[in-house]
Amino acid sequence: MEPAPWHAVPVLSELQSREVELVAAYAAPVLDPRQTSRLLKEVSALHPLPAQPHLKRVRSSPGTGQGLDLLLCLAAPAADPTGDPPSLDQLLPPPAVDSQGLGAPFLVDVPAWPPLTRRQFEQARAHWPTSFHEDRQVTRALAGQLFSAAECATMQGHMECAVQAAHRAAARGLRAVGIVVVDPVTGGMLATAHDCRNTRRPLLHAAMVGIDLVARGQGRGALELDLAHLPACTFAPPLLARAGTVRKLAPAEANGVGEDQDPPYVCTGLDVYMTREPCLMCAMALLHSRVRRVFYGAASPDGALGSRFRLHAMPDLNHRFQVFRGVLEPQCRALDPDP
Numbered sequence: 001m002e003p004a005p006w007h008a009v010p011v012l013s014e015l016q017s018r019e020v021e022l023v024a025a026y027a028a029p030v031l032d033p034r035q036t037s038r039l040l041k042e043v044s045a046l047h048p049l050p051a052q053p054h055l056k057r058v059r060s061s062p063g064t065g066q067g068l069d070l071l072l073c074l075a076a077p078a079a080d081p082t083g084d085p086p087s088l089d090q091l092l093p094p095p096a097v098d099s100q101g102l103g104a105p106f107l108v109d110v111p112a113w114p115p116l117t118r119r120q121f122e123q124a125r126a127h128w129p130t131s132f133h134e135d136r137q138v139t140r141a142l143a144g145q146l147f148s149a150a151e152c153a154t155m156q157g158h159m160e161c162a163v164q165a166a167h168r169a170a171a172r173g174l175r176a177v178g179i180v181v182v183d184p185v186t187g188g189m190l191a192t193a194h195d196c197r198n199t200r201r202p203l204l205h206a207a208m209v210g211i212d213l214v215a216r217g218q219g220r221g222a223l224e225l226d227l228a229h230l231p232a233c234t235f236a237p238p239l240l241a242r243a244g245t246v247r248k249l250a251p252a253e254a255n256g257v258g259e260d261q262d263p264p265y266v267c268t269g270l271d272v273y274m275t276r277e278p279c280l281m282c283a284m285a286l287l288h289s290r291v292r293r294v295f296y297g298a299a300s301p302d303g304a305l306g307s308r309f310r311l312h313a314m315p316d317l318n319h320r321f322q323v324f325r326g327v328l329e330p331q332c333r334a335l336d337p338d339p
């Protein structure tokens with residue numbers, strides 16, 4: 001098979017995407033290396049730096065490569081970089097620390113928060129030695145190694161169906177946005193839909209229709225849709241082997257829903273393929289339905305999964321999911337954005 005001319009790129013959270021931020025701190029050269037472990041212990045006990053657990057306390061002095069510098073404490077935000085630094089006794093008041101063996105303190109910029117991606121780690125450690133608890137899945141995703149060739153072919157197949165739905169919408173004078181909802185366990189397509197909005201029903205965006213069709217497959221669904229006149233909008237009930245697992249939630253996911261009640265989460269564990277990035281309303285609906293992953297082909301100017309917002313990765317919202325853009329991007333870019 002020809003290699004696909006597209007790449008699935010993870011849409012990271014703001015925290016994962018931001019540039020490293022620096023805060024001022026005081027360090028001092030260790031003049032007597034035999035005192036290092038004692039000094040490290042006493043200084044760390046006095047200034048534990050609880051918000052900077054990623055900072056290593058000792059580094060090799062950058063100038064000569066010989067000798068060590070010990071990180072003492074953060075500087076006050078107003079510390080004057082041109083003025084004289086405080087004395088050792090001011091920073092490390094005796095008897096908590098016996099500063100014997102240390103040289104004069106100096107200001108140094110250190111990374112303010114722990115790195116989340118390898119790129120942030122490389123930036124951070126250029127300033128001060130930093131520990132890094134690597135999320136290997138994120139690293140592999142960023143390196144384009146998360147999906148095998150077979151998985152990419154499957155993803156492309158699903159997105160081709162979404163593109164086809166978008167074309168059929170365009171042929172009917174509707175907006176060319178397509179969506180496919182897939183159960184990744186069985187590989188079965190649970191719903192295929194396109195944008196159905198008109199002047200009477202302005203909110204029938206592709207994702208709203210797609211979610212409602214998945215709900216219909218589960219014996220629910222609420223939208224008024226004339227499916228007889230929408231041949232490209234279809235749904236299938238979950239496969240028998242999976243019927244139990246689709247509706248049953250792990251206790252952690254159930255989030256207060258009683259066991260005897262149907263959970264309201266239509267898309268728990270499901271993958272969504274959309275030709276273009278969903279708008280805020282659609283992204284919120286996908287979040288409410290508890291999707292597992294969203295793949296979209298090309299960004300939308302007002303998109304809420306990467307462009308204008310990153311709704312899938314907000315620490316304050318009670319569901320987070322993975323988003324990848326770029327699947328079949330050349331074809332999707334030619335279709336309509338959402339909204």
Ligand SMILES: [Zn+2]
Nearest residue numbers: 205279282338
């Ligand atoms: Zn929308």
